[in-house]
Amino acid sequence: xxxxxxxxxxxxHDTIAEVSNTTVMEIKSYRNQAKLLVGSYLLADPFxxxxxxxxGIFMCxxxxxxxxxxxxxxxxxxxxxxxxQRIEWNNRGISTIHAFxxxxxxxxxxxxxxxxxxxxxAGLVVFRSSPLSAFTLGVSLGYFMADLAMMFWFYxxxxxxxxxxxxxxxxxxxxxxxxxxxxxxxxxxVLISETTTPVxxxxxxxxxxxxxxxxxxxxxGVVMFFAWLVARIILFIYLFYHIYTHxxxxxxxxxxxxxxxxxxxxxxxxxxxxxxxxVWSH
Numbered sequence: 001x002x003x004x005x006x007x008x009x010x011x012x013h014d015t016i017a018e019v020s021n022t023t024v025m026e027i028k029s030y031r032n033q034a035k036l037l038v039g040s041y042l043l044a045d046p047f048x049x050x051x052x053x054x055x056g057i058f059m060c061x062x063x064x065x066x067x068x069x070x071x072x073x074x075x076x077x078x079x080x081x082x083x084x085q086r087i088e089w090n091n092r093g094i095s096t097i098h099a100f101x102x103x104x105x106x107x108x109x110x111x112x113x114x115x116x117x118x119x120x121x122a123g124l125v126v127f128r129s130s131p132l133s134a135f136t137l138g139v140s141l142g143y144f145m146a147d148l149a150m151m152f153w154f155y156x157x158x159x160x161x162x163x164x165x166x167x168x169x170x171x172x173x174x175x176x177x178x179x180x181x182x183x184x185x186x187x188x189x190v191l192i193s194e195t196t197t198p199v200x201x202x203x204x205x206x207x208x209x210x211x212x213x214x215x216x217x218x219x220x221g222v223v224m225f226f227a228w229l230v231a232r233i234i235l236f237i238y239l240f241y242h243i244y245t246h247x248x249x250x251x252x253x254x255x256x257x258x259x260x261x262x263x264x265x266x267x268x269x270x271x272x273x274x275x276x277x278x279v280w281s282h
Contacts, residue, residue, distance in 0.1 A: 049178055052135040056142020060094045067093030077209040084157045085208065091150060091158060092201040098143040099197035105136045106188040116185045124249045129181040133188070137178040140191065144170045182253055189239045193231045199224040 067090045071078040081089060109115060115133060116125050148167040151158045177187040199220055206217045243250055 048131055048134045049138050052138020052178075053142040053145070056139035057146050058142075059097070059139065060143055060146040063094045063097045064090045075209070081208070084154065087150075087154060088158055089205070089208070091147070092204060094143070095147065096198045096201045098140065099194040099201075102136070102140050102143075102191050103195040106192045106194075109133055109136065110185065110188050110192065124252065125185055125246060126183055126249045126253050127181060129184050133184050134178050134181075137174050137184065137187065141171060141174045141178060144174065180254075186239065186243070189235065189242075192235055195231045196224065196227045199227055 068086070071089060071093075078086065078089065109132070113130075113132075114120055115128055115130055118125070122128060144167050148164070148171060151164055151167065155164070174187060176182070177184050203217070203220050203224065206212065206214065206220060211217055
């Protein structure tokens with residue numbers, strides 16, 4: 001009895017191995033090209049302001065669509081909302097995700113990254129920045145620009161004049177801080193206060209869904225009080241303490257930058273106080 005020929009099987013195995021190796025090499029080549037594209041262009045210092053803002057706007061569109069999709073399937077009350085209420089529902093999904101993102105990144109950059117540490121011999125704190133800090137500000141700027149555009153389009157359904165002024169100040173101050181590199185530490189200190197936004201939005205969701213008398217609504221009020229205490233009072237006490245102890249550096253900032261930062265933080269606080277009083281009073 002003759003044994004079956006093994007040459008065709010061996011040739012087939014060698015062919016498959018060759019194709020596999022070629023495929024692996026092509027994948028590695030594409031991956032290296034992608035890394036080169038991201039590193040040399042998309043995340044290169046001159047391009048960061050533009051790519052990050054575009055990323056922020058894209059994030060808003062994506063979150064809006066995902067919020068709409070999830071709400072349609074999992075929240076019965078969503079179907080009973082009118083058009084403007086649905087738009088606000090989806091819009092608050094965007095602001096919630098942005099708040100989580102910018103709060104986490106701000107806490108990391110301010111307290112854990114070491115960029116703004118007094119122990120670091122890397123120039124004045126008020127002039128320090130990094131590619132990551134610039135990119136994060138750009139994403140936040142993209143959010144504020146997209147949200148401002150929606151406010152104008154549906155004015156005054158998504159917010160009155162005070163919200164428009166607040167967002168305009170935020171856009172100008174964040175853009176200036178991102179492009180100039182000045183005062184990014186204080187910009188992030190103010191942005192940490194966005195931690196109160198998710199609980200405020202949750203309160204609106206519960207109210208809109210007819211759950212105002214639920215235990216969750218009461219618990220949300222308690223959490224909102226403590227979040228406000230930490231993010232809006234204690235944090236700002238530390239902010240002004242830092243300005244006081246680093247005033248020799250602060251006065252070296254451009255007058256426009258310092259004035260803009262102060263107006264932005266004051267405007268942010270004013271709007272948040274007005275809105276929180278409105279929420280609690282209802």
